[in-house]
Amino acid sequence: MAYKALLLTLLLGGGAWGMTLQVNSGAQLTLGSFSQLNQFLALTNQLIQHVNQDPMVEGEVPPLEPLRLGVGFSVGELVGRGVALGGQATVLAWETDTQGAWNWQGDPYPVALGLRVELFTLEVQLAVEIVPGLLALGLAGGWGWASLSYQSSFSLPTDWEIPFLPPPGEAVYRASGGVGAVRARLSFPLGSGVALGLEVGARLAWFGRPTAGGTPLDLDGDGQGEGLDLTSLWLGASVNLALEL
């Protein structure tokens, strides 16, 4: 559905002579909440901290940074003047990892744990120029594909019993669903239809529980699982090119 809408927009845009075609591409710095995944990371950090503080255990494993900041790239096109319609594609990624080793009674206990979240979206976008050539607001909606790559090798000193341990192994969990975004873009014209853009926006992207081979994501093993909430804010810088059709 999203593909069809995007294709229709491009075709209609290309045929609409007398309009303006705007093409933009840029980088994004994005801030997500990842509340459920970060709860798993906080739980893991509690475990790491507990072992780090054990005087009988040598070595230290750094705690995991929460999933917050990510980077991405976006390309889009808009056709119209004043009110423009078009499409855009965005790729975003967030990641966190840690590795180290504990030593207890002469035996090593290595730890390596990493999470990487990726999001790819295809959206139809509508932009309205509030201040022509300078400030535009945009709305976008479409489909997103998300993946969570998880890998963990986590061994604890053996005289401990702790009801939670990050599950060992590697898996890629996937999910897809509708996404939406709003943004405000400030343009700084450089001449000849070229402008630098500075934009802020927010994206709504809630995918529920992703699965890996039919297995739902449940890293903390509580049976309730974790949802993949990629709802996020972003700050972007872009290069915009305007062509008169």
Added chain:
Amino acid sequence: MSMRWKPLVVLGIGAVALLLGGCVGRWRTHAPQALFALRPAEGVAPLTVTCDATLSYDEDGTIVEYVWDFGDGARGLGPIVSHTYQTGGTYRIRLEVFDDQGLSDQIETQIQVEFPPPVAQFSYAPWRPGTGEFIRFDASSSSSPNGEIVEYRWSFGDGNWATGQVVEHRYWYGGGYPVTLTVIDEVGAKATVTQVIEVQGGPGCYTP
């Protein structure tokens, strides 16, 4: 700004506000997260374990109460508690934490407490038996902290064996024979003891 764009602007600002609210999650209330460490993870009864729930945390508040259920009918309160399991078995230890907003979380694990082994002992008479003479083996001094001993197994060191608390056996050749008693109590715990019996007379047939 043209009047016809105002609804769109208002709509956009409203959407941004809604998304910001969803993203930041500032208005959400988070439940605490229960987690504890248990030491030792296994052992023989009576086993005293220490449970440390200071690993539990609350993202947006304070944990005010720690409630323990040790699975043997005993309960406890506090972030760090000790408990002694008097008898063997599999027990479920459950921790429930409550935060200052009344929210709670719980987590549980199982602990395997091994039964203590019985004590295997036996005496025999006569003290220096001869070949062909009946020897009386008596295991009635064996005991178990877990209850009754339900099985006595004897191995006489010459290829023969028997069961029973008191048994008799005789040897046809002189020499030393390792007699082994294995006792099994009502919970399945085992213990073994071996004594070497010196049988007088005749050619020796036991080679250690």
